[in-house]
Amino acid sequence: MCLKLTSRSALRCTNPMKYYLAYASHDGQTKKIIGKIASILEDNAHEMVFLPLTTGQEHLPEDLNKSCLLIGAPVRYGFHLVPVRRFITNNLVALNAAQTAFFSVNLTARKPEKCTPQTNAYLKKFLVKSKFLPKHCAVFAGALNYPDYKPWDRIMIQLIMRMSKGPTDPKLAIEFTDWNAVHGFAEELAIWQPAQS
Incomplete structure (x- = not known):
């Protein structure tokens, strides 16, 4: 299970690292x-290198043992x-041996009691099932943009929102992401000093 990063520090990183930023994004959030x-x-x-994941068959960076990977x-x-x-x-074995961090984006995290790695069911279930062991992780709420959804997606998401007591107005576009939390996680990653193999 991933650990929560330690409390934020005013210190700045004195040992710059290369970060690979791997991600998939459905609606852009x-x-x-x-x-x-x-x-x-x-x-x-x-140093940043973006690694968009479109198939899941993308290769791991060759210098992963000298860098950090955020997914x-x-x-x-x-x-x-x-x-x-x-x-x-x-890439499970290599990822578990590397310096990795992970964040999940889901609408359940809009609720204060479900916005941490310890309380978010989607993140906890994923880590247990996948056996992925990131060193650090976070969870952030996503966004709802009903006007941009295809009819079937809009109906399905409205149903999910209704079940979880969320907004269902088809004209609604709302961002639930807590940008202060994102900023805090990024600052903590910035001063992370992982052990190098």
Whole structure:
């Protein structure tokens, strides 16, 4: 199980790292979050390499033993997107031995009691089932944009929202992401000093 990063520090990283930022994004919110994290890591002098996951067959970086890998994945209809699940399954041994961090994006995290790695069912279930052992992880709420959804998706998401007592107005577009939490996670990653093999 991943650990919560230690409390935030005012110190800045004195040992810049290379960060690979791997992600899949269905409606764009996960990409937006990874972009925010990247900007903060860059402000702290880290090197960034984006690794969009479109199939899950993407190769691991050759210098993974000298770098850090952050993986971001949204939940769609109860499951993290296939490319991320496949990427982790295909590379599980190497990922568990590497310096990895992971974040999940799901609408359940809009609720205060379900927005941490310890309380978010989607994240906990995924980590147990996949046997993925990131060193650090976080969970962030995503966004609802009913006007942009296809009719079938809109109906399904409204049903899910109704079951979880969320908004169902088909004209509604709302961002639930707690950007302060994203910023805090990114700052903690920026001062993370992982052990190097």
